[in-house]
Amino acid sequence: MYPTVQFIHSYWAYLVLIVLFVAVINSIIGYASNKEYGATNFRIALFTLITTHIQLLIGIVLYFVSPYFSVLLEKGMGAVMPDPTLRLYIMEHPLMMIIAVVLITIGYSKHKSKLTSKPKFKTLAIFYTLGLLVMLSRIPWSAWF
Template sequence: MYSTLFFIHSWWAYLVLLILVIAAVNSLIGFFTKKEYGANDFRISLFTLIVSHIQLLIGIVLYIVGILQNAKYFSAFSNLGMGEIMKDSTLRLYLVEHPLMMILAVVFVTIGYSRHKKKLTSHPKFKSLAIFYTLGLVFLLSRIPWSAWF
C-alpha cells in the first residue's frame, strides 16, 4: 500500500506544481494588467485549490501509512528519535520540513482562494490570488525533495 501511495503522491506532485505555477502566473498577469476576472480565471483558481487539497490528503495518508508500516525513512522515528532526525538533513527534509511546508503551501492556496471569493471587483480578486498563490508556490518550491525528482 505504501508504494502505491508513494507513486501516486510523487506523480500527482507534478500536476500540483504545474497548475500552481499556471495559477500564480495567471493571477500576477491579471493583477498587473488589470484585466477583468473571468470564468477561466475562476476555473484555474478552483482547480488549483482542488488539486492541492487532493495532494495534501494523499500526503497525510502516505505519512500515516509510512509510520504504521515502518517504511524507509519512517523507521527513524522508532530507531533514532526526534533529536537524531533533526541532526540529519535528509531525514529532517522528508519527515519534518517537507510535510510542514507543504501544509503551509496548501494553507496559503486556501486563504487566497477564500479571500478572492469575497472581493467584488477584478483587481482585488487578482491581488488576493497573486499574493497567496505565489506564497504557496514559494513554500512548495522551497521543500520539494529535488534529488528524488530527477
C-alpha cells in the same frame, strides 16, 4: 502499499506544480493588465485549490505508511533532527507543504470576498505565489531527478 502511494504522490506533484504555476501567471497577468475576473479565472483558482488539497491528503497517507515514520517511532526526534534526509522527509517537507496549502486556501477564500477584479487577482497572485515559493523550497529535488 508504500510504493503505490509514493508513486501517486510523486506524479500528482507534477500536476500540482503545473496548475499552481498557471494560476500564479494567470493572476499576475490579470492584475497587471486590468482584465475582468471571469468564470475561467475562477475555475483555474478552484482547480488549483482542489489539486493541492488532494496532494495534501495523499501526502498525509504517505507520511504514515513510509519507512521514515517507522524510524521516527523507533528512534525518536533526537535521531531525526541531526540527519538531514530524515529531517527533510519527517519534518521540513510535510510542515512546509501544509503551510503552502494553507496559504493557497487563504488566498482562495479571501479572493471570493473581493467585489472587483483587480483585488481578486491581487489576492490570488500574492497568496498563490507565496504558496508556490514555499512548495519549491522544500521539494526533495534529489528524489525527483
